[in-house]
Amino acid sequence: MITCFDIGGTTIKAATATTPDSLIHLGRQPTPTQDFEVFVAVIAGFVAKGGAPGGSPIAISITGVIDPQTGLVTCANIPCIDGKVLSDELAARLDRPVTVANDADCFVLAEATSGAGRGHRVVFGAILGTGVGGGIVVDQKLHPGAGGLGGEWGHGTIVATKVDVAPYDLPHFACGCGLSGCLDTVGGARGMERLHRHLHGAELPSTSIVDAWSAGDSAASQTIDLFIALLAPPLALVVNIIGPDIVPVGGGLGNSRELIARIDAAVRPRILRHLDRPLIVPAELTADAGLVGAAALGLGAGA
CATH class of the missing domain: 3.30.420.40 (ATPase, nucleotide binding domain)
Structure with a gap:
């Protein structure tokens, strides 16, 4: 026991x-x-x-x-x-x-052994919660990385400042890690809220933004389009570098199956491997x- x-x-x-x-x-x-x-x-x-x-x-x-x-x-x-x-x-x-x-x-190990990653050799667990995090399991063995920082894809000055979704020019937002332009500043729940505020001058929790988007609200749809345009290229790069068989997504934003399906649809055309099945999937083990x-x-x- x-x-x-x-x-x-x-x-x-x-x-x-x-x-x-x-x-x-x-x-x-x-x-x-x-x-x-x-x-x-x-x-x-x-x-x-x-x-x-x-x-x-x-x-x-x-x-x-x-x-x-x-x-x-x-x-x-x-x-x-x-x-x-x-x-x-x-x-x-x-x-x-x-x-x-x-x-x-622990999240990615749980998904690799008992969740969406069962039966897959390489699992990258992506967390879209308050911020952006992740972890790597290979052959059901955790890869913590040097300093315990393996899979931390949320940091580094990697966020695009020019995108083909309005607004076409974006600033690099300051990150709590001390850098600016980190995916963590736009990729998690607080990041989605920051984008919505930047676009529309409105304070809304991420759950309300996702719900409004699902209901067809135009302002929320613009926020989600920008969110995915900023998130998908870095996630595709992670996939190309690590080569996961599957990417379970946890955290609060992972609860929206519709959002995860949109992210998957944006990531798969950007990776080298050709797949006719979902790669980015909702985590099965949440609480x-x-x-x-x-x-x-x-x-x-x-x-």
Whole structure:
């Protein structure tokens, strides 16, 4: 048995499992972001609640970056763990082995082993959530990359400034990573909202923009057209470089099957490989992807 966790900046979810597909949910609690002792106590409480035997492992999917060489966590959303080797500290306090991985990596591992990527050799998981993220699995083994940054396609000055969808000229927006022109600035939910504001001067959440587009609203349709024009070329480049068999899309924008189908239709003509089937597809595991991926990693799959 393993106790697995999906930890974000606001919520900790926990479950026990004997296989990645056999989750028994233990509930959720607010994430203690400022006090490490309280953070450890919450983890310990869930382990006790699940009844995991002494010495049984813990696996954690967490927001932030985990250096695969050192285990060091960089996590601005949870200051009390930032700069810590979380796996070692929890292992020492709870007297059991602990595996910690980035939430994007756990997402793609879950999709590769139990979701839309089942049966495919190379899986690139694309996250279109608040921002843009991703991860890579090859032969059901996670490829975290140097510094734990494999699959992070949302950064780098790559966004086009001239497109054949109005407006024809766009500025490069500043990114939280310190660069400007990153896909993260226009490619996730906040990016879609930024484009809509730039085009129409209106503040709308991404969910409302997608709903209005689906209903035929002209302003929302212009925003979606621009969003896809900016997103599709970088995603096609990622596909050409990595060569995935399939690209499951997670995050909030991944919930719109119509949007994902539009992205797929825009990406496939731009790649070298000719496919007569969808390549960019909705993720199958949404709410539990972090827990499933953590369980798979902790149980030895993907390591």
